[in-house]
Amino acid sequence: MLEIRDLVVSYGAVRALHGVSLRVERGEIVTLIGCNGAGKSTTLRAVSGMVRPASGTIEFEGRSIARMKPHEIVRLGMAHCPEGRGIFANMTVEENLRLGAFTRDDAEGIAADHERALTLFPRLRERLRQSAGTLSGGEQQMLAIGRAILTRPRLLLLDEPSLGLAPQVVRTIFQIIREINAAGTTILLVEQNAHMALKVAHRAYVLEVGKIEMEGPAADLAASDEVRKAYLGVA
Amino acid sequence: MSHETPPTPGLVSSLVRGYMPFVVAVGVAIVMQVVVRPNVDPYPAKLLLDIGINCILAVSLTMVNGFTGQFSMGHAGFMAVGGYASGAITYYTSMRVWGAGEARGGVLSGMLGGEGLPWLTVGDGLFLFSLIVGGVVAAGLGYLVGLPSLRLKGDYLAIVTLGFGEIVRVVIQQTSPVLTSAEEVRQATILQLPTHVGGSLGFSGIPYYTGLFWVYLGVCVTLIVAFRLKTSTFGRAFLSIRNDEIAAEAMGVNTTRYKVWAFVIAAFFAGIAGGLFSHTLGVGLSPEAAGFLRSFDVIIMVVLGGLGSISGAVAAAIIVTLLPEWLRGVAEYRMIIYALALILIMIFRPKGLFGVREVWDRATWAWLSRRKSGTGARGGARE
Numbered sequence: 090m091l092e093i094r095d096l097v098v099s100y101g102a103v104r105a106l107h108g109v110s111l112r113v114e115r116g117e118i119v120t121l122i123g124c125n126g127a128g129k130s131t132t133l134r135a136v137s138g139m140v141r142p143a144s145g146t147i148e149f150e151g152r153s154i155a156r157m158k159p160h161e162i163v164r165l166g167m168a169h170c171p172e173g174r175g176i177f178a179n180m181t182v183e184e185n186l187r188l189g190a191f192t193r194d195d196a197e198g199i200a201a202d203h204e205r206a207l208t209l210f211p212r213l214r215e216r217l218r219q220s221a222g223t224l225s226g227g228e229q230q231m232l233a234i235g236r237a238i239l240t241r242p243r244l245l246l247l248d249e250p251s252l253g254l255a256p257q258v259v260r261t262i263f264q265i266i267r268e269i270n271a272a273g274t275t276i277l278l279v280e281q282n283a284h285m286a287l288k289v290a291h292r293a294y295v296l297e298v299g300k301i302e303m304e305g306p307a308a309d310l311a312a313s314d315e316v317r318k319a320y321l322g323v324a
Numbered sequence: 325m326s327h328e329t330p331p332t333p334g335l336v337s338s339l340v341r342g343y344m345p346f347v348v349a350v351g352v353a354i355v356m357q358v359v360v361r362p363n364v365d366p367y368p369a370k371l372l373l374d375i376g377i378n379c380i381l382a383v384s385l386t387m388v389n390g391f392t393g394q395f396s397m398g399h400a401g402f403m404a405v406g407g408y409a410s411g412a413i414t415y416y417t418s419m420r421v422w423g424a425g426e427a428r429g430g431v432l433s434g435m436l437g438g439e440g441l442p443w444l445t446v447g448d449g450l451f452l453f454s455l456i457v458g459g460v461v462a463a464g465l466g467y468l469v470g471l472p473s474l475r476l477k478g479d480y481l482a483i484v485t486l487g488f489g490e491i492v493r494v495v496i497q498q499t500s501p502v503l504t505s506a507e508e509v510r511q512a513t514i515l516q517l518p519t520h521v522g523g524s525l526g527f528s529g530i531p532y533y534t535g536l537f538w539v540y541l542g543v544c545v546t547l548i549v550a551f552r553l554k555t556s557t558f559g560r561a562f563l564s565i566r567n568d569e570i571a572a573e574a575m576g577v578n579t580t581r582y583k584v585w586a587f588v589i590a591a592f593f594a595g596i597a598g599g600l601f602s603h604t605l606g607v608g609l610s611p612e613a614a615g616f617l618r619s620f621d622v623i624i625m626v627v628l629g630g631l632g633s634i635s636g637a638v639a640a641a642i643i644v645t646l647l648p649e650w651l652r653g654v655a656e657y658r659m660i661i662y663a664l665a666l667i668l669i670m671i672f673r674p675k676g677l678f679g680v681r682e683v684w685d686r687a688t689w690a691w692l693s694r695r696k697s698g699t700g701a702r703g704g705a706r707e
Contacts, residue, residue: 187560
């Protein structure tokens with residue numbers, strides 16, 4: 090579904106990615122783990138068109154998207170849930186969700202997905218008329234994911250959904266990520282919380298300073314000594 | 325491309341759906357001219373006119389600085405371009421056709437009112453045409469300036485737009501004197517005429533068509549468009565850009581395109597305001613109209629009203645127009661008190677009078693009841 094080959098991204102003189110290759114198959118949850126500054130978010134931004142790669146190819150469902158703009162890529166069926174959630178704080182929850190459907194005009198489909206987002210996140214239903222800026226961190230993350238669902242993505246990019254959330258909330262969010270995947274949406278998940286990410290993912294890639302260092306089934310990586318030492322804090 | 329064409333909400337369809345408001349707009353404008361104007365003294369009538377023009381400027385700038393959160397400091401530049409373009413059209417057309425530059429309007433134009441004249445005349449048609457051309461020229465310029473510069477953010481955009489206003493001012497200063505005899509005008513070619521708009525001396529002799537009818541028609545149309553923009557899908561896209569540009573892109577909003585649109589629409593109405601301004605009795609249109617002081621005036625109105633609030637912009641336009649007039653009594657302290665009043669308003673209402681909200685939003689007044697019940701929200705519109 091998504092195939093990245095030799096992706097190189099630079100911010101001015103600083104090279105953030107030195108040739109990253111990865112692949113996401115339909116129906117999978119694939120996670121990209123690594124430390125701060127390893128280039129995880131940059132990879133996602135390049136995929137969704139927010140940064141332009143210096144070289145390398147990105148194919149989404151067989152179509153090259155490396156030179157496309159973000160708003161074009163959204164219309165192809167890919168949603169990016171940016172780091173730090175990026176909700177529209179001045180708008181109500183309802184308005185945020187409606188913006189998720191910005192690219193669509195199938196009223197019935199939108200209504201169905203709207204309902205689906207509220208079923209996944211019942212908390213949002215209680216707060217529809219509330220200003221999104223007044224939500225708690227966990228609720229904001231739920232809103233960001235719910236809003237992304239309204240773009241009806243076949244591939245959902247999640248950037249650090251656990252960032253700054255209480256462990257209880259993190260578990261809820263990951264449970265819902267699993268449900269979204271079970272309903273047929275492929276997910277590429279970037280996480281620092283390697284422990285949770287490896288639990289929900291089918292396959293995983295480990296990114297270190299702009300390069301893929303390891304890859305494999307999530308369970309294998311979670312069991313490997315290097316990953317346990319470096320990312321899971323197990324001696 | 326195999327994927328379906330992107331469904332983009334149509335701008336025109338979101339703006340012109342339903343014509344009733346426009347009918348009401350014409351009604352309001354006629355009342356202003358036929359009922360209000362003859363029953364007030366010339367001085368308050370002139371203030372009403374200034375308020376109207378400032379409303380158009382403030383509400384149009386709200387679409388850029390308020391809705392999309394871009395910081396344009398060149399609004400007066402667009403206004404001046406519109407003013408000069410429409411002024412040149414009415415003045416030189418009148419000179420060519422009628423041999424004289426005076427206004428030939430009907431009852432609905434001018435500030436003096438005319439007994440026994442028809443409601444509308446050919447002159448009014450010419451004026452309306454010139455206003456629209458002025459708006460279109462300003463909008464075109466808005467597109468040219470906007471396309472490259474809206475890739476810039478924040479301060480950089482502010483500097484570019486500030487520079488744009490100054491360029492307009494300097495270019496107008498370099499123009500040749502106005503042709504005052506019908507003979508000269510007839511001999512000049514069409515392309516020479518726009519270069520004869522008075523230079524630094526100002527463009528005098530523009531016919532006085534502007535009256536309360538035209539100004540308030542302009543105000544109403546600007547308000548209708550602004551409200552429809554704000555409440556349409558289009559408007560939500562604008563506001564999303566202001567909130568979080570990256571997230572807006574992630575939702576599929578073509579941010580550059582929408583920013584340019586906001587800029588173009590705002591420039592169009594600034595151009596209309598300029599046309600109304602340049603055809604006003606007792607106004608000498610000079611290059612200073614494009615200067616940054618004028619742009620700052622409009623920015624003050626927009627910020628004072630609350631970035632993004634249309635009714636706030638209207639309220640602020642009224643306050644900013646009237647405050648210096650009320651303070652005429654204290655002569656030399658006038659500008660000090662004016663400045664002080666602005667500072668105080670910003671201290672007590674840091675998000676402007678209404679924040680992004682409108683007067684009739686219940687949340688606008690929520691802070692009042694909160695304060696009464698003693699739960700203590702201190703000043704400032706909450707969002």
